[in-house]
Amino acid sequence: MDAMPDLGFTPAIGDHALSAKQRSLLALAHRLGRDKFAPRAAQWDREASFPFANYDDLREAGLLALCVPESHGGLGADYATYMMVGAEIGRFCGATALTYNMHICSTMWTGVLADGIPMTEQQRSEHARRRELHFRRVVRDGAVYAQPFSEGSAAAAGRAPFGTTARKVEGGWLVNGRKIFASLSGAADYYGVLCTEDKGDQHPDARDTLYLAVPASSEGFAISGEWDPLGMRGTVSRNLTFKDVFVSDDEQLMPRGVYFKGAQTWPAMFFTLAPTYLGIANAAYDFTVQYLRGEVPGEPPVKRRMYPTKQIAVAQMRIQLEQMRSIFLRAILEARPDPTKDEKMRLYAAHYTVMEGANDIARLAIRTCGGQSMMKHLPLERLYRDSRCGALMLPWTAELVLDRMGRETLYEAGEKDA
Numbered sequence: 107m108d109a110m111p112d113l114g115f116t117p118a119i120g121d122h123a124l125s126a127k128q129r130s131l132l133a134l135a136h137r138l139g140r141d142k143f144a145p146r147a148a149q150w151d152r153e154a155s156f157p158f159a160n161y162d163d164l165r166e167a168g169l170l171a172l173c174v175p176e177s178h179g180g181l182g183a184d185y186a187t188y189m190m191v192g193a194e195i196g197r198f199c200g201a202t203a204l205t206y207n208m209h210i211c212s213t214m215w216t217g218v219l220a221d222g223i224p225m226t227e228q229q230r231s232e233h234a235r236r237r238e239l240h241f242r243r244v245v246r247d248g249a250v251y252a253q254p255f256s257e258g259s260a261a262a263a264g265r266a267p268f269g270t271t272a273r274k275v276e277g278g279w280l281v282n283g284r285k286i287f288a289s290l291s292g293a294a295d296y297y298g299v300l301c302t303e304d305k306g307d308q309h310p311d312a313r314d315t316l317y318l319a320v321p322a323s324s325e326g327f328a329i330s331g332e333w334d335p336l337g338m339r340g341t342v343s344r345n346l347t348f349k350d351v352f353v354s355d356d357e358q359l360m361p362r363g364v365y366f367k368g369a370q371t372w373p374a375m376f377f378t379l380a381p382t383y384l385g386i387a388n389a390a391y392d393f394t395v396q397y398l399r400g401e402v403p404g405e406p407p408v409k410r411r412m413y414p415t416k417q418i419a420v421a422q423m424r425i426q427l428e429q430m431r432s433i434f435l436r437a438i439l440e441a442r443p444d445p446t447k448d449e450k451m452r453l454y455a456a457h458y459t460v461m462e463g464a465n466d467i468a469r470l471a472i473r474t475c476g477g478q479s480m481m482k483h484l485p486l487e488r489l490y491r492d493s494r495c496g497a498l499m500l501p502w503t504a505e506l507v508l509d510r511m512g513r514e515t516l517y518e519a520g521e522k523d524a
């Protein structure tokens with residue numbers, strides 16, 4: 107079996123050269139995933155319940171503060187390192203990895219990403235002061251943040267201002283509106299809500315997007331709706347409503363107007379949904395190899411590897427996995443503010459390749475392993491269902507990535523047909 111000698115396993119991102127910090131974080135994530143998350147994954151899926159036990163483990167291991175800077179007591183992981191760790195967790199429990207991404211983004215957007223977004227001196231010092239509070243909650247209290255931006259409108263696709271609004275009042279903001287698909291609903295301590303500043307002039311503008319942390323205990327905040335989906339069932343992504351919810355000024359996770367600039371400056375911030383699905387693709391591949399070799403624990407030791415058709419299918423899966431790993435790795439290593447056009451195109455291509463590829467590999471895995479492999483006591487059918495969800499995630503659904511790539515290839519910025 108493949109394995110990097112110093113780690114004892116090949117990471118989900120492949121056998122790339124790693125720093126000492128990356129090696130130790132990947133070893134930690136792999137150990138937790140293999141020993142704790144994988145054995146529990148079927149339970150969250152069956153019950154469509156949140157993986158609280160996994161979050162206790164993440165908290166205890168310090169991984170909730172993975173992207174909090176070391177100067178604030180966190181582990182100080184950069185963008186690429188988070189993407190590697192996220193993929194490793196996704197290999198063992200997709201729902202944990204996807205929700206972990208929502209939490210991590212609240213520290214990464216306000217941390218390392220915000221450092222690369224232009225701000226005035228005043229905004230920079232306001233941000234430095236406020237994020238201290240927010241980092242302290244994660245490091246000291248083990249707080250968990252959700253990241254609800256979807257609303258069932260064109261807003262999450264980046265084509266309209268958010269319908270959820272925040273009106274300035276003495277000492278803070280009054281939030282009103284509704285979010286859908288809020289992963290971690292009922293599990294998060296804070297909800298990092300994207301909303302539009304209501305200036306009272308009937309002209310909502312995406313440039314006035316605010317990023318506010320709404321404490322779960324806020325008056326006027328409620329969670330509603332059923333949650334019984336096809337896949338990623340442990341994410342518990344229900345609806346949120348905000349009715350005159352007051353949040354103090356200190357709950358601003360970014361200064362006014364900075365989120366909009368950030369989304370333009372740092373497109374790689376939307377690529378953070380992909381590692382979960384690279385992890386799932388690895389899991390489907392790993393399972394197939396184990397199954398065909400007759401080495402799945404608890405299953406009869408029946409070998410199926412001698413059939414040429416199985417060998418060809420495994421080769422196809424490996425080719426696709428290598429393609430996914432290569433483009434993923436290149437995209438995370440070159441991610442930065444204001445990427446070149448080629449870098450941006452590659453980022454879109456990487457996102458599309460991972461989101462569609464994960465489902466493709468899971469599909470091939472089921473076809474190749476056969477009927478007995480899709481029983482509920484084995485992980486493959488869950489991987490197949492979970493893998494289907496990646497291409498649906500806004501703002502970069504598979505459809506919208508194609509849309510962006512085509513348009514941005516054929517039109518330079520600002521170009522129009524006469």
Ligand SMILES: Cc1cc2nc3c(=O)[nH]c(=O)nc-3n(C[C@H](O)[C@H](O)[C@H](O)COP(=O)(O)OP(=O)(O)OC[C@H]3O[C@@H](n4cnc5c(N)ncnc54)[C@H](O)[C@@H]3O)c2cc1C
Nearest residue numbers: 253254255256258263265287288289338498499500503505
């Ligand atoms: C498991 C899971 C967890 C999630 N967790 C979160 C979360 O934590 N936070 C969060 O904010 N969201 C979350 N989402 C929501 C997700 O990001 C999308 O918002 C959601 O899947 C969109 O569903 P919809 O039916 O409202 O899509 P619609 O908006 O109806 O769009 C349907 C499809 O049409 C296309 N489309 C949409 N808008 C346009 C447009 N303007 N132009 C062209 N094509 C367009 C897209 O391809 C899209 O997939 C989650 C989703 C899933 C499946």
